[in-house]
Amino acid sequence: MGVEVSVEGLTKSFGSQNIWRDVSLTLPSGEVSALLGPSGTGKSVFLKTLIGLLHPEQGSVIIDGTDITKCSSKELYEIRKLFGVLFQDGALFGSMSLYDNIAFPLREHTKKKEDNIRDIVMEKIDLVGLTGAEDKLPGEISGGMRKRAGLARALVLDPEIILCDEPDSGLDPVRTAYISQLLIDINAQIDATILIVTHNINIARTIPDNIGMLFRKELVMFGPREVLLTSEQPVVKQFLSGDRFGPIGMSEEKDFAVAEQEAQMQAAGISGGGTKDDFSEIIPQVQPNPGQPERKAIERHRRRVVELLPTLPANAREAVERGMAEEDRIRADNRSRDEFGFGADAPTAPLKVVAGQTATDH
Incomplete structure (x- = not known):
């Protein structure tokens, strides 16, 4: 099961430029969270601070009982083994093949033999749809393929915490849907704590259990997705x-x-160009693929939402209740399909991304 990440009073600056101040939130263990905000608000900086690549001026980041802002280099090294990180640009080693890039964490942090490493690496390569490209260098493939290779590398250690910096950037809409589903399936299988930084509103509305938003150097809000999606702010x-x-x-x-x-x-009735979707409607959350276990996070998340319901405005409360009822119906249908059509012979790994490359993959 993933571990809880607790952030308290976090402040980060570069010289005289304050990035954000007094950020406090808790990523619940085993749940999927998303962090939104306009470009330039320090979302990627926040991820790098969570893994100790950047050091804040104030505040604490407590992971598995250890405050990484105050711990030793040796303790930080051990804590980082809990993480799988998908950086915004993939962050691959340019002189290494995709295979060696993906194998790197296994060679660095485990004593597995090369045969075992090859089995794990090829499984992850197949998972993200890059079979046949394992011998290529990062400079020989598209940006979207590099992003998928970065995700495969983030998953090789079966991490307890997965950080994804804009997993949809450089991907076409179809592969974005596959990657999003893959993260949900992984959460169902290993109950990992996942944080996704994204500008993709469809991902924000359908994937996470919790959503936060950064704006003007502060955390506007963080909590169950239902609260932010019905917010009047x-x-x-x-x-x-x-x-x-x-x-x-x-x-x-x-x-x-x-x-x-x-x-x-x-x-005067002039349009601002935005979508006219009704955001008071809570779109049902994406569920694991048939044959996957149910997400343990669902019940933990549901309890918190039910506790918050009395504090919400009437229209928001009604929207949340409708959304919960629809999600219950979908899960019941999925259980029926698993029972009658996706039983013991069902696949136990997440469905992989379609292999190959399209023009929109660049």
Whole structure:
């Protein structure tokens, strides 16, 4: 089972430039969380701080009982073995083949024999749809393929915590759907704690149990997805709808004159370009593929949501209750299919990504 990650009062700056301040949140053990926010708000910096690559000026990051902001280098080395990290650009070694890149954590952190390492590496390569490309160098493949190789490397140690920095960037919509499903299936199998940084609103609405949002150097909110998706906060509503009218500007700080002008345009019926989807509806969360175990995180998450229901506005409470009822129906249908069509002969590994490359994979 994945471990809890507790962040308290975290503040990070580069010189005089403050990135974010007093960030406090808890990634519940074994649950999938997502971190949203406009570009440049320090989401990738936050991930690097969680694994000790960057050191905060204030605050604590407690992982499996150890505060990594205060521990020794030896303790940090051991804590990092709990992590699998998919960096935004894949972060592959350019002089190594994909096979050697993916095998690197096994050779670095285990004493497995090469035959055993090969079995594990080829399984992960097959899982992300890169069979046949294992001997290629990172410079010989597309950005999307490098991203998938980075994910395979993040998974070879069966980590208890998985960090994914924009797993959809460089991928076409179909492979984005496969990668998202793969993360849900992995969570169902090993109950890993997963944090996804993303700008993809569809991922945010359908994949995580919890969502947080960074804006103007602060954590706007963090909690069950149902709370953020029904939030009336202007910055949250604007980000989810992708509309240019609202607190978020081309620069993070939208000045008063621009805000006034946009308010007049909006009052005149001029569109801000955002989607008109009804975000008061809670879309059912993606479920594991047939034949996979049910996610243990679901019941833990549901208990927290039920406790929060009385504190929500009436329309949000109704939307959450409808969403929970629909998810219960979907899970019941899945159990029936498993019983009658996906029983003992069902696959026990997540369905792999389609192999090959398309133009949109670049």
